[in-house]
Amino acid sequence: MHFLDEVEKKSRLFIETYGCQMNFSDSEIVGSVMTDAGYELTTDLQAADVVFVNTCSIRDNAEQRVRKRLRELQSLKKKKPGLIIGLLGCMAERVKEQLFDQEQLLDLIAGPDAYRDLPRLMDAATEGQKAINLILSADETYADISPVRLDGKGVSAFISIMRGCENFCSYCVVPYTRGTERSRDPETVLSEARGLFEQGYREITLLGQNVNSYHLEMHGKPVDFPYLLAEVAGISPLLRLRFATSHPKDLSDKLIHTIAAHPNICRSVHLPVQSGSNFILWEMNRNYTREWYLDRIHAIRAAIPDCTITTDIITGFCGETEADHLDTLSLMREVHFDHAYMFRYSERPGTLAAQTKKDDVPGETKSRRLNEIIQLQNRLSLESNRNDMGNIFEVLVEGHSKRSREQLSGRTSQNKMVVFPGKGLKPGDYTRVKITSCTSATLLGEVV
Ligand code: 5AD
Numbered sequence: 387m388h389f390l391d392e393v394e395k396k397s398r399l400f401i402e403t404y405g406c407q408m409n410f411s412d413s414e415i416v417g418s419v420m421t422d423a424g425y426e427l428t429t430d431l432q433a434a435d436v437v438f439v440n441t442c443s444i445r446d447n448a449e450q451r452v453r454k455r456l457r458e459l460q461s462l463k464k465k466k467p468g469l470i471i472g473l474l475g476c477m478a479e480r481v482k483e484q485l486f487d488q489e490q491l492l493d494l495i496a497g498p499d500a501y502r503d504l505p506r507l508m509d510a511a512t513e514g515q516k517a518i519n520l521i522l523s524a525d526e527t528y529a530d531i532s533p534v535r536l537d538g539k540g541v542s543a544f545i546s547i548m549r550g551c552e553n554f555c556s557y558c559v560v561p562y563t564r565g566t567e568r569s570r571d572p573e574t575v576l577s578e579a580r581g582l583f584e585q586g587y588r589e590i591t592l593l594g595q596n597v598n599s600y601h602l603e604m605h606g607k608p609v610d611f612p613y614l615l616a617e618v619a620g621i622s623p624l625l626r627l628r629f630a631t632s633h634p635k636d637l638s639d640k641l642i643h644t645i646a647a648h649p650n651i652c653r654s655v656h657l658p659v660q661s662g663s664n665f666i667l668w669e670m671n672r673n674y675t676r677e678w679y680l681d682r683i684h685a686i687r688a689a690i691p692d693c694t695i696t697t698d699i700i701t702g703f704c705g706e707t708e709a710d711h712l713d714t715l716s717l718m719r720e721v722h723f724d725h726a727y728m729f730r731y732s733e734r735p736g737t738l739a740a741q742t743k744k745d746d747v748p749g750e751t752k753s754r755r756l757n758e759i760i761q762l763q764n765r766l767s768l769e770s771n772r773n774d775m776g777n778i779f780e781v782l783v784e785g786h787s788k789r790s791r792e793q794l795s796g797r798t799s800q801n802k803m804v805v806f807p808g809k810g811l812k813p814g815d816y817t818r819v820k821i822t823s824c825t826s827a828t829l830l831g832e833v834v
């Protein structure tokens with residue numbers, strides 16, 4: 387009885403995550419720190435005693451969504467006056483004055499390197515004190531923390547292998563919100579990956595803002611990203627490996643050959659190009675040219691013919707002319723991207739572009755160019771999927787399809803989602819599927 391009383395007294399924490407995969411991975415570290423400190427995780431917002439919102443600053447609309455959400459959460463707090471609302475992640479630095487001091491929407495703020503301090507911050511917040519830690523660290527990698535897996539399916543997991551970014555692309559806020567680049571101890575990456583495989587996970591994505599610049603030492607010898615990737619791939623042929631994100635300037639032949647040599651490293655490279663115009667790439671401080679990018683694509687295709695290539699594109703960056711925009715469209719056709727994330731440029735306070743360039747492409751022009759880019763990509767994605775019809779792929783089963791309990795869904799090594807009827811198969815199984823039809827977003831098939 388006494389024990390039950392203790393259990394029931396635990397404060398319940400609800401974590402809501404916005405933004406990139408890195409943020410989702412960070413929320414798992416937060417989950418681990420907090421459960422170690424005696425909190426219990428809940429997926430029921432109404433039952434929570436503590437709500438953490440892990441935020442993203444990459445574009446203005448991401449920030450606006452969070453601001454709106456924080457105001458909504460106030461109504462919950464009215465019903466439950468003791469509720470603690472904390473803001474984590476990239477927006478932390480930027481909200482202190484308005485949301486914490488002026489509007490008093492928050493009880494706690496913790497930046498991306500302050501998660502070990504959360505239990506102390508919680509104690510302060512509970513006592514009604516200011517609970518803020520925005521310190522960015524030069525060496526925090528949370529290497530020894532074993533994340534709580536929040537994605538319940540148990541098939542696919544993320545492992546952060548580095549933090550921060552020092553590329554200073556002129557449009558990007560990440561180097562300011564997440565601090566300097568640092569790599570995580572490779573032994574801890576390997577042991578986390580082994581642990582996941584033993585628990586039944588079959589797909590691991592190694593994460594960092596620029597994984598190609600990973601470097602550290604193991605047993606006195608230098609370890610670079612291709613080496614680390616090969617080591618993790620060596621855990622088991624049944625373990626699939628993905629990674630994100632690569633910077634084109636650092637994508638080495640060694641990495642390409644490492645992928646080619648390991649069938650369980652997935653045949654899919656995400657290589658954000660941002661623009662097809664050399665002038666814009668220069669203005670963005672990307673440190674490569676269109677020609678360099680195309681050369682990397684040719685190198686990938688030559689070594690790994692069945693590899694899909696996906697990208698990120700920003701349209702309407704400062705000074706972008708119609709000719710620059712046409713360069714982006716022509717590059718897209720030339721590479722024939724299999725998938726793309728496409729964005730309108732959004733000026734971020736404090737970045738090099740905000741300080742030195744004019745956000746001078748009118749809103750309508752940005753929207754029109756973005757539409758043209760999306761239309762073209764939809765066509766390219768559909769063509770890419772049509773090319774798969776009649777072919778057989780090995781699919782890792784993830785679960786039921788969103789639309790129907792009768793259908794399963796899973797991914798090919800090329801990172802395409804496949805939906806198929808599959809009796810007797812369960813999440814984590816591999817199966818061979820013949821593609822019979824498709825949309826621009828999904829392949830449909832049958833088990834062979
Ligand atoms: N405006 C629009 N898109 C941006 N990205 C990064 N910063 C901005 C910005 N200020 C995009 C880039 C990056 C992806 C994660 O987000 O395409 O690769």
Ligand code: SF4
Pocket residue numbers: 551552553554555558559560561595596633
């Ligand atoms: Fe931002 Fe560039 Fe770093 Fe990516 S590489 S996080 S776009 S600064």
